[in-house]
Amino acid sequence: MTTEQGMTDELSPEEREFERLIAADQRVEPRDWMPDAYRKTLIRQISQHAHSEIIGMQPEGNWITRAPSLKRKAILMAKVQDEAGHGLYLYSAAQTLGIDRETMFEQLITGAAKYSSIFNYLTPSWADMGSIGWLVDGAAICNQVPLCRASYGPYGRAMTRICKEESFHQRQGFEILLTLMRGTEAQRAMAQESVNRWYAPALMMFGPPDDESPNSQRSMAWNIKRFSNDELRQRFVDMLVPQAEILGVTLPDPDLKWNEERGHYDFGELDWTEFHEVLAGRGQANALRVAKRRKAHEDGAWVREAARAYADKQAELAAQSERLAS
Amino acid sequence: MTSPGDSGGRETWPLWEVFIRSSRGLSHVHAGSLHAPDETMAVRNARDLYTRRAEGVSIWVVRASDITSSDPDAKGEFFESPQGKEYRHATYYTESEQVPHL
Numbered sequence: 550m551t552t553e554q555g556m557t558d559e560l561s562p563e564e565r566e567f568e569r570l571i572a573a574d575q576r577v578e579p580r581d582w583m584p585d586a587y588r589k590t591l592i593r594q595i596s597q598h599a600h601s602e603i604i605g606m607q608p609e610g611n612w613i614t615r616a617p618s619l620k621r622k623a624i625l626m627a628k629v630q631d632e633a634g635h636g637l638y639l640y641s642a643a644q645t646l647g648i649d650r651e652t653m654f655e656q657l658i659t660g661a662a663k664y665s666s667i668f669n670y671l672t673p674s675w676a677d678m679g680s681i682g683w684l685v686d687g688a689a690i691c692n693q694v695p696l697c698r699a700s701y702g703p704y705g706r707a708m709t710r711i712c713k714e715e716s717f718h719q720r721q722g723f724e725i726l727l728t729l730m731r732g733t734e735a736q737r738a739m740a741q742e743s744v745n746r747w748y749a750p751a752l753m754m755f756g757p758p759d760d761e762s763p764n765s766q767r768s769m770a771w772n773i774k775r776f777s778n779d780e781l782r783q784r785f786v787d788m789l790v791p792q793a794e795i796l797g798v799t800l801p802d803p804d805l806k807w808n809e810e811r812g813h814y815d816f817g818e819l820d821w822t823e824f825h826e827v828l829a830g831r832g833q834a835n836a837l838r839v840a841k842r843r844k845a846h847e848d849g850a851w852v853r854e855a856a857r858a859y860a861d862k863q864a865e866l867a868a869q870s871e872r873l874a875s
Numbered sequence: 876m877t878s879p880g881d882s883g884g885r886e887t888w889p890l891w892e893v894f895i896r897s898s899r900g901l902s903h904v905h906a907g908s909l910h911a912p913d914e915t916m917a918v919r920n921a922r923d924l925y926t927r928r929a930e931g932v933s934i935w936v937v938r939a940s941d942i943t944s945s946d947p948d949a950k951g952e953f954f955e956s957p958q959g960k961e962y963r964h965a966t967y968y969t970e971s972e973q974v975p976h977l
Contacts, residue, residue, distance in 0.1 A: 578947075581947065630923075631927070634923075638907060638924075641909065650886060707907075853888065856888070856913075857887060859912065860916075863913065864913075
């Protein structure tokens with residue numbers, strides 16, 4: 550964060566060191582001093598991101614048993630397993646900031662914490678597995694690649710690992726849609742109908758327009774965020790159009806057209822009322838997602854406790870036999 | 876002294892740091908951390924979490940609370956000794972730069 554020259558003298562040595570690291574585009578590590586607001590911003594962002602991965606398992610987990618072939622089932626399982634893994638990497642990164650995992654789990658199942666609104670949409674058709682991979686994971690990757698360079702070390706490292714694993718997610722989704730588009734008329738209609746539903750919500754994943762997103766400014770000054778919401782959204786649309794042509798699907802936006810002057814595609818206004826409605830908990834599946842997560846967490850409690858009791862008992866037995874031997 | 880990944884909170888299971896050898900001939904490198912009730916489960920969880928794409932041939936796990944680290948607040952003094960001792964690097968010796976095989 551830039552500080553006015555006159556202010557610099559009043560900074561404590563820790564503050565000055567933090568400012569220096571950020572200005573030099575270096576990384577902040579867990580036990581470095583950092584401003585409270587930086588720590589809070591990161592805890593919120595990383596834990597929301599972790600929750601999104603965990604909740605993100607549901608719309609697809611839902612389709613594992615009904616996927617059309619053994620190969621598709623295996624791919625879907627691998628993808629859902631990756632999402633669990635990504636959630637765990639991110640929870641670990643958040644923990645280094647001083648929040649414990651039980652607290653984050655509670656925040657999620659009590660509805661106190663947010664997660665990406667995109668997972669509050671239902672997945673009624675098989676083609677939705679394609680759209681999630683192509684559009685939702687595509688948008689996520691666009692958002693996540695710059696986060697590999699986030700100023701907070703553990704977050705950047707988690708994101709690097711995630712991005713590496715995520716690249717197959719988008720391709721497999723694209724190929725699901727491609728297979729459908731090469732199929733019967735009914736299959737092509739199914740793919741198009743799904744793209745129609747997911748296109749706008751995927752574009753909204755980048756967050757509100759820049760002038761309505763006051764926190765992003767600060768995150769950018771701290772080198773957590775590298776590009777603004779609108780910049781990333783534009784980049785995503787520019788990538789999508791040629792991909793849609795290869796698929797043979799139509800992107801549901803009559804205002805979408807190439808702007809020679811800007812060197813980018815122009816696109817229509819998004820329905821931000823819908824975005825805010827879903828964010829406020831009034832989406833298709835908000836209650837369902839949290840209830841399912843809560844049930845999984847509570848149903849698994851006895852397993853976690855039993856495993857701990859077993860470990861404690863084994864440790865006690867080992868200590869006993871050591872005492873006897875000495 | 877705190878351990879690197881310790882959040883100091885209430886956890887059902889302890890925190891473990893995971894180190895992975897990606898192939899024979901290379902060192903174990905820190906991959907990340909996870910929670911597990913004991914060392915056996917920690918190794919299995921580490922396999923599931925960090926080697927889903929054949930990233931490793933060997934795993935170490937260490938309880939995060941068993942790691943002792945240098946004091947982050949004293950890193951200036953603690954790592955002071957090598958400062959100004961460029962003669963410990965080959966690049967310090969420039970007179971011999973053009974000499975072959977040296």
